Amino acid sequence: xxxSTLIFSGLVFxxxxxxxxxxxxxxxxxxxxxxLARLTASRTGPTEGxxxxxxxxxxxxxxxxxxGPWTVGLSGGEGSTPSALRLRFGHAGxxxxxxxxxxxxxxxxxxxxxxxxxxxxxxxxxxxxPSTWRMxxxxxxxxxxxxxxxxxxxxxxxxxxxxxxxxxxDALDLLRLCVQAGLGLDAAxxxxxxxxxxxxPELSEEFALxxxxxxxxxxxxxxLRNLSQRVGLKDIDALVSxxxxxxxxxxSVSESLAVxxxxxxxxxxxxxEEAGAKLPVKLLMPLIFCVFPSLLTVLLGPxxxxxxxxxxxxx
Numbered sequence: 001x002x003x004s005t006l007i008f009s010g011l012v013f014x015x016x017x018x019x020x021x022x023x024x025x026x027x028x029x030x031x032x033x034x035x036l037a038r039l040t041a042s043r044t045g046p047t048e049g050x051x052x053x054x055x056x057x058x059x060x061x062x063x064x065x066x067x068g069p070w071t072v073g074l075s076g077g078e079g080s081t082p083s084a085l086r087l088r089f090g091h092a093g094x095x096x097x098x099x100x101x102x103x104x105x106x107x108x109x110x111x112x113x114x115x116x117x118x119x120x121x122x123x124x125x126x127x128x129x130p131s132t133w134r135m136x137x138x139x140x141x142x143x144x145x146x147x148x149x150x151x152x153x154x155x156x157x158x159x160x161x162x163x164x165x166x167x168x169x170d171a172l173d174l175l176r177l178c179v180q181a182g183l184g185l186d187a188a189x190x191x192x193x194x195x196x197x198x199x200x201p202e203l204s205e206e207f208a209l210x211x212x213x214x215x216x217x218x219x220x221x222x223x224l225r226n227l228s229q230r231v232g233l234k235d236i237d238a239l240v241s242x243x244x245x246x247x248x249x250x251x252s253v254s255e256s257l258a259v260x261x262x263x264x265x266x267x268x269x270x271x272x273e274e275a276g277a278k279l280p281v282k283l284l285m286p287l288i289f290c291v292f293p294s295l296l297t298v299l300l301g302p303x304x305x306x307x308x309x310x311x312x313x314x315x
Contacts, residue, residue: 091232092156093202103149110145117141160202161233165268167200168236171207172261179254185243186214206230220247235264 089099118141122134171192178188193207206227213223221244228240239260246256 087229087232088153088157090230091161092153093160093205094156103153106149107146110148111142112145114141114145115139157232161231163200163202164206164231164233165235165264167196167203168239169261169264169268171196171200171203172239172257172264176254176257176261179257185247185253186211186220189214220244235267239264 085100085103089095089103115138118137119134122137174192174195175185175188178191179185183191189207190211193204193211196207197204209230210223210227213226214220218226224240224243228237242256242260243253245251246253
């Protein structure tokens with residue numbers, strides 16, 4: 001047997017074993033799970049007037065819950081999931097309990113299905129490629145399927161944190177105005193979150209969660225530290241430390257907010273200047289390989305054609 005055949009057989013064997021484990025975990029009797037399912041069905045049973053779309057959503061959710069546990073087990077397990085991964089989902093703004101299920105399901109399915117799909121395409125097209133190249137393509141497809149969810153998660157985190165960085169200086173100005181108008185810091189956070197609901201929905205969501213934590217009985221320091229942990233930005237860590245110290249030592253919150261808002265704007269301006277300074281270096285390679293050849297062709301092309309015609313006529 002060739003190495004490519006062995007790899008394909010191993011992938012098929014792993015897929016069959018995974019499906020067998022899923023079937024065993026589903027159909028073996030489990031009294032605790034059956035009792036919990038009966039209680040859940042009795043409390044949240046479908047109503048007579050439920051629409052077809054709601055019933056479809058319920059069926060999809062039940063299928064996901066059936067498929068989720070064994071994929072989590074294959075990918076590291078719910079209990080062995082590091083807290084850093086949960087923090088990354090919080091930084092991305094995905095706080096649904098099903099987020100980890102979707103993450104592990106996508107990693108498992110893409111890791112298994114993309115190599116199988118690549119192998120099937122190569123077999124059906126009958127490409128005359130060596131077995132080593134086929135093996136390399138299968139491995140690349142498996143790596144792509146495994147790391148693609150991480151790439152999407154990192155892209156979502158960067159996009160959301162950039163939006164929060166741009167929104168925080170204006171939010172601090174509004175907080176300072178609310179505090180100077182006589183509102184407490186807790187009420188000012190809630191008011192600013194409601195006012196920025198349409199302009200900055202990411203920041204409004206974070207302030208709304210902070211306001212709910214404060215109304216739920218958490219101390220101001222704990223609620224602000226949770227805000228810093230959810231956002232995951234160093235600038236917000238400094239803001240939270242400043243607010244906690246101002247609350248502890250009794251210093252002026254409005255002056256502290258004004259100073260920190262100005263510092264955030266200065267950092268944002270420095271980042272923009274840094275990006276502008278990097279632009280000529282980034283444009284150097286496209287200019288050399290794309291613009292200059294076209295420019296030389298346009299300028300020297302007619303001259304070359306004229307010279308060639310002159311040499312041909314003289315000969």
